[in-house]
Amino acid sequence: MxxxxxxxxxxxxxxxxxxxxxxxxxxxxxxxxxxxxxxxxxxxxxxxxxxxxxxxxxxxxxxxxxxxxxLGTSADRATRLRRLGAPLLTRLLGEVRLPVVAQLGILHGQEIVYLAQESAPRAPSLVSAIGVHLPAHLTATGRVILAHLDHAQVRALYPDRESLVIKAGSGAGAGPGTLRELDELLRDTRRRGWGLENGEITDGYASVSAVVLDHNDYATAAIGVTYRTVAVDQSVLPEIAAAVGAAAGALGARLRGR
Known part of the structure; x- marks a missing residue:
């Protein structure tokens, strides 16, 4: 060279x-x-x-x-994340070996936007398809990203209680109704180390997620899996979270060029 x-x-x-x-x-x-x-x-x-x-x-x-x-924006950050992350979603399905849907999402204002998605055999159909926007504070992927932002950034996104209100017709269930509840939820997420959502987007469905950190340890994306609660034993959630965390870590390493 x-x-x-x-x-x-x-x-x-x-x-x-x-x-x-x-x-x-x-x-x-x-x-x-x-x-x-x-x-x-x-x-x-x-x-x-x-x-x-x-x-x-x-x-x-x-x-x-x-x-x-x-420059990164002009080079289409979303496309780069999709190309780097999609193979890792496929690998994640092979490691989890459950009827789940693996997803890659990024934060866009108060919403999570899904860039890539892979489904295992017998996995459910979801509302969170590629390109769909969902309220970040109700999704596992959104929550794990928000949990890695500092308090000032979260308050800029959610300045008051009204900012947590979901627009009519979104189909979303109950979530944090006050800023205090949002703060507590994000503290629980940080303490746990991975994101969790159960029935707040679609009744009977739950999700587990992990954050993707870039070279500055900034929360640039999240990887998650969604499943029917009746199809997955809750005792295996830590194992699922570990696999999702490994996939998120691998994508972060790819973003750092390692």
Whole structure:
């Protein structure tokens, strides 16, 4: 493989800045990456000129701009997730060996949107088909993503009790009716380590889910399985959750390029 040190160093700077919780001094970039200080300034200057880095002059620090995220959007993040995740859903069905439907979803405002779906033999038909939008706080996939957002982000999505009210005709059952109940539900989800929904979308159906984390440990998607409650013994839920968690972890590894 041909050595392209300048290109590699640019990518190293971008990755380093992406890992930082706050804007960073150029000297720190140079020190941590083992670069000459002049090289670090040149690379940061080029990234600044191209709009990929912002400079905070009062602090003499640098941070990534939103341009990289916009590139990801233009490359169709949903399509990338679907292509990476669909084979893992098929593998998940083989590991669970139960009449379940495996799904991959992302958060879109207050809704969960399903990007991919695979069904095992004798699995039920669901309302949550590919492209369908469902209230996030009522679904297992939505709940596990919400549980990994910070409190301010959740409040931005659900600012008041009225934001939890489901529109007429959605077919959704009872869920958290107050912000306190929503907070408690998300705390339970974090404590458990996986998402759970039972009869709140369709009576007699339940779902288990796990979050997909990207390279910044951000909740970018969720994988879940849905089943008829009469067809699955509740004692095996921890085993199902472990298999779903492994699939979600594998998708996260693929997103990180590993």
């Amino acid at each position: 041909a050595a392209v040190p300048a290109a590699r160093n640019v990518l190293r700077v971008i990755r380093y800045l992406a890992e930082q919780a706050r804007p960073t001094h150029a000297a720190a970039v140079a020190r941590e990456l083992g670069l000459p200080r002049s090289t670090a300034y040149q690379l940061l200057g080029a990234l600044l000129d191209e709009g990929f880095v912002v400079h905070f002059p009062e602090e003499s620090t640098y941070a990534l701009s939103t341009a990289l995220g916009q």
